[in-house]
Amino acid sequence: MALREITQFSADYSYLDSASIEFLQSRFRGASAVVNAQGATKTVPIEALRPLNHLEAIVDLPPAPGLSPLDADTAQTLQKRGMLEFLVSIPPQAAAPAAPHTDKGAPAPVESAGKAHQ
16 A cells, blocks of 8 residues: 555644644655645745644655554554555456366267268
């Protein structure tokens, strides 16, 4: 599974402080954040987070070591850090190879018992 967005946070992220911002910027470099600042919701680069921004989501997450692929241990670690809900993508499964065609079980061709006489 690939982590695409973090869509729900604990109350610790209601209004960002400098420690939260530093953690988010170091862990999610290259992503974007959906914030509510001064009553307006906008999407900004994670590097543009400011104290007192209200974090609503982290989006456009690039693949990053430790986050992609997202496994159960990483998800649990993120939840302990107050990131409660994720949007993930599951890569499509490779199509199973077609079963080889065999004539086993197929009725045998019927041959004519007699020939027409002239």
